[in-house]
Amino acid sequence: MINTHDILETINMIREENLDIRTITMGISLLSCADADIHASCEKIYEKICRRASRLVETGENIEKEYGVPIIHKRISVTPISMLVAASGGDPVLYAETLERAARTVGVNFIGGYSALVQKGFAAGDRALIDSIPEALAETEHICSSVNVGSTKAGINMDAVATMGQIVRRAAEATADNGCIGPAKLVVFCNAPEDNPFMAGAFHGVGEPDCVINVGVSGPGVVRAALQKIPHGNITDVADTVKKTAFKITRVGQLVAKEAAKRLGVPFGIVDLSLAPTPAVGDSVAHILEEMGLEQCGAHGTTACLALLNDAVKKGGVMASSHVGGLSGAFIPVSEDAGMIAAAENGTLSIEKLEAMTAVCSVGLDMIIIPGDTSAEVISGIIADEAAIGMVNSKTTAVRVIPAIGKEIGDTLNFGGLLGYGPVMRLNTASPADFIHRGGRIPAPIQSLKN
Amino acid sequence: MRAIITVVGRDTVGILAKVSALCAQHNVNIIEVTQSILQDMFCMIMLADVSECNVAFTVLADEAKALGEEMNLSIRAMHEDIFNSMHRI
Numbered sequence: 001m002i003n004t005h006d007i008l009e010t011i012n013m014i015r016e017e018n019l020d021i022r023t024i025t026m027g028i029s030l031l032s033c034a035d036a037d038i039h040a041s042c043e044k045i046y047e048k049i050c051r052r053a054s055r056l057v058e059t060g061e062n063i064e065k066e067y068g069v070p071i072i073h074k075r076i077s078v079t080p081i082s083m084l085v086a087a088s089g090g091d092p093v094l095y096a097e098t099l100e101r102a103a104r105t106v107g108v109n110f111i112g113g114y115s116a117l118v119q120k121g122f123a124a125g126d127r128a129l130i131d132s133i134p135e136a137l138a139e140t141e142h143i144c145s146s147v148n149v150g151s152t153k154a155g156i157n158m159d160a161v162a163t164m165g166q167i168v169r170r171a172a173e174a175t176a177d178n179g180c181i182g183p184a185k186l187v188v189f190c191n192a193p194e195d196n197p198f199m200a201g202a203f204h205g206v207g208e209p210d211c212v213i214n215v216g217v218s219g220p221g222v223v224r225a226a227l228q229k230i231p232h233g234n235i236t237d238v239a240d241t242v243k244k245t246a247f248k249i250t251r252v253g254q255l256v257a258k259e260a261a262k263r264l265g266v267p268f269g270i271v272d273l274s275l276a277p278t279p280a281v282g283d284s285v286a287h288i289l290e291e292m293g294l295e296q297c298g299a300h301g302t303t304a305c306l307a308l309l310n311d312a313v314k315k316g317g318v319m320a321s322s323h324v325g326g327l328s329g330a331f332i333p334v335s336e337d338a339g340m341i342a343a344a345e346n347g348t349l350s351i352e353k354l355e356a357m358t359a360v361c362s363v364g365l366d367m368i369i370i371p372g373d374t375s376a377e378v379i380s381g382i383i384a385d386e387a388a389i390g391m392v393n394s395k396t397t398a399v400r401v402i403p404a405i406g407k408e409i410g411d412t413l414n415f416g417g418l419l420g421y422g423p424v425m426r427l428n429t430a431s432p433a434d435f436i437h438r439g440g441r442i443p444a445p446i447q448s449l450k451n
Numbered sequence: 452m453r454a455i456i457t458v459v460g461r462d463t464v465g466i467l468a469k470v471s472a473l474c475a476q477h478n479v480n481i482i483e484v485t486q487s488i489l490q491d492m493f494c495m496i497m498l499a500d501v502s503e504c505n506v507a508f509t510v511l512a513d514e515a516k517a518l519g520e521e522m523n524l525s526i527r528a529m530h531e532d533i534f535n536s537m538h539r540i
Contacts, residue, residue: 002455002531004485006538007496011457011527065509068529248537255536 014069018221018283019249021256022276023073024060025197027204027212027269028052030079030113038090042098045084049076049102049111052211052266057107059263067259069252072218072418076103077202078113086125096136096143103142112202114145117192120154120441130160133167137182138174144200150190150387152394156442161387164188165380165436169403172372176405184367184419188383188399190390195270196326201363201398212269213261214326217253217317219245220275221282223309227291238292239312246273246316254321272326273317274362275309277337279420285309285330286339286349297339298349306330307360327396329362335402335415335422336367345423352428359389364397369413369422372405374429379403381432392445453482453531454501454508456515460524462493470497470526473518478505493524498531 013019033044053076060074081095092114099111114136116126133145147164150156171182187201194205197214204212226245230237253271261268277285286297289305310329318324332354334340343349351368358364364386370379383399390397404413404424414421458470467486474481479499486495501508512528519526 002534002538004487004494004496007455007457007534008459008494010534010537011459015525062509065512066530067533068512068527069533251536252533255532 013219013222017219017225018280019219019252020070020072021215021253022218022274023075023197023216024056024071024256024260025075025077025202025214025216026053026056026264026266027077027195027208027214029204029208029210030084031206032210034084034087036088038088038094041084041088042094045095046098046102049078049099050105053106053108055264059260063256063259063263067256069256071256073109075108075197075199075202076106076111077197077204078111079204079206080113080115080117082116082123082125082129083206084125085129086123092129092132093136093139096132096140099143100140108142110142110144110199112144112146112199113204114143115147115203117148118157118160119148119151121157122160130163130167133186134170134174134182137171137185144185144202146187146189146192146201146203148189148192149383150391150442152191152391153444153448155444156190156384156387156391158384158436158441159439161380161384162436162439164383165376165378168379168401169376172403172405179415180402180404180413181415183402184400184415186400189396190387190398191394191396193326193396197272198274198276198327200400208269209267211266213257213264213266214269214272215253215257215260216272216274216276216326217249218274218276219249220277220285220288222249223275224282224284224288224291227288235308239308242309242312243316246313247320250317250320268323270323270325271317271321273313273321273324273328274326275313275330277331277333278418279336279338279341281338284337284339285332286337286343290339296346296348297343298353302353303356303360306332306357310361327362331363331366332357332361333367334425335369335420336418337420341420341422344425351425355385355389358386358397359393362396364390365399365401367419367422368401369404369424370401370427371409371424372403372407374403374427375431375433377431377433377436378427378429380436384436388442391442392447394447452502452508454499454528455531455534456497456499456526456528458493458495458519458524458526460493460519460522461491462488463522466493466522466524467495469518469522470495473514474499477511478503479511
């Protein structure tokens with residue numbers, strides 16, 4: 001039998017330290033549903049999602065009970081809808097409504113993939129889809145949207161960057177009477193991964209199989225608890241402890257992913273090794289950084305601590321899983337992390353520091369609440385900066401900022417649930433408008449020429 | 452399939468009896484038991500064979516949890532593989 005210490009350690013991770021599997025996400029290709037008639041296309045989509053995912057939620061719940069580890073979300077990612085719009089034309093919002101209907105039927109809490117990939121330019125369907133995002137997010141509850149505006153290989157599509165600044169603003173305005181929830185479901189990417197199981201940026205890439213199971217792990221509380229046991233260890237000890245802990249967390253993810261894939265008769269895709277925080281006490285990435293010795297997240301030294309954490313999570317996790325993918329690293333969403341919220345509230349954590357942190361973490365500026373009167377050009381400037389960091393460093397970066405319509409710096413916006421709450425943060429409001437309105441493309445960097 | 456049943460909480464009379472009775476009622480064979488009492492905290496770990504269990508394992512897990520709540524203890528029945536995968540390469 002496994003020894004008592006190990007058994008109690010696992011039980012304690014689940015009971016006290018919030019170890020959970022954050023999401024089982026089923027990727028479903030909708031390429032087979034494309035039709036020149038938009039209504040026929042929508043019906044095929046509804047049928048395929050309901051058929052493929054009919055047992056997803058039930059299977060997740062059974063695995064949760066049998067293995068005793070919480071599985072928080074069961075979700076679906078689909079082929080970027082812009083590709084279906086390319087074939088059918090028509091009003092893309094019909095697709096959003098169809099996905100919403102499918103989400104309600106199968107019982108998942110999000111479907112991701114109301115998306116377009118425009119890093120090098122707009123193809124048929126892309127502009128129409130992007131333009132419909134504010135309305136689609138306002139009219140649905142369970143649909144997530146993402147747009148990829150740049151990549152290391154293609155450079156940055158500045159026309160798309162300019163457009164997305166306007167779209168983020170319009171998404172907030174369209175949901176102003178509903179806590180500005182629209183832009184919380186919209187991610188603007190550079191180097192978007194095609195197998196990411198995490199919302200709001202999940203979509204099912206065209207190189208993926210017809211149907212696949214991807215799993216996102218979590219566990220910031222477990223890492224912090226492990227570090228609490230070595231208050232006087234040096235930084236090498238800290239890195240080793242994170243690695244060992246990440247290994248254990250990821251093994252659970254691998255087990256759940258393989259079991260879910262087997263029971264659903266679908267191939268196992270990847271495990272995404274991410275530390276995904278929630279607003280719950282004891283589930284914070286900021287608190288891990290503080291455990292390393294920072295007075296508060298955002299202090300000088302934060303970027304170094306995050307770089308160590310992000311790297312050690314990957315090194316520990318990569319041996320624990322047969323296929324690693326998605327975003328894999330530490331997330332730093334402000335409104336979803338109790339430690340980040342506290343640091344933003346008292347001014348220790350600024351948006352400039354967060355931008356630096358995104359150069360070494362797994363995603364980007366995430367769930368940041370900005371003043372309601374922020375111009376579309378400033379938002380585009382934020383997106384361009386993040387995309388540049390991603391493009392040059394060959395990593396994924398993203399922007400998910402929420403203009404809090406009618407609110408000012410220091411006010412609070414509350415989304416409720418796992419999306420959390422946070423203060424409206426101060427932005428540099430000097431105008432990048434002339435730069436943004438130039439349009440065109442930032443050429444791919446020299447790093448792209450690897451052949 | 453084998454399961455690990457853990458019981459953690461304040462020591463009271465009849466814990467082992469009640470958990471064993473639940474196992475017997477569902478035709479679950481207890482293979483090994485270790486228990487310790489640290490200060491007043493009772494901690495018992497059972498390795499059980501549930502392959503002949505007469506209800507679905509999820510039902511057994513629910514009943515174990517409910518029994519724990521009734522006795523003011525934390526009782527969990529979990530598939531052995533979660534411990535194997537986490538602690539063995």
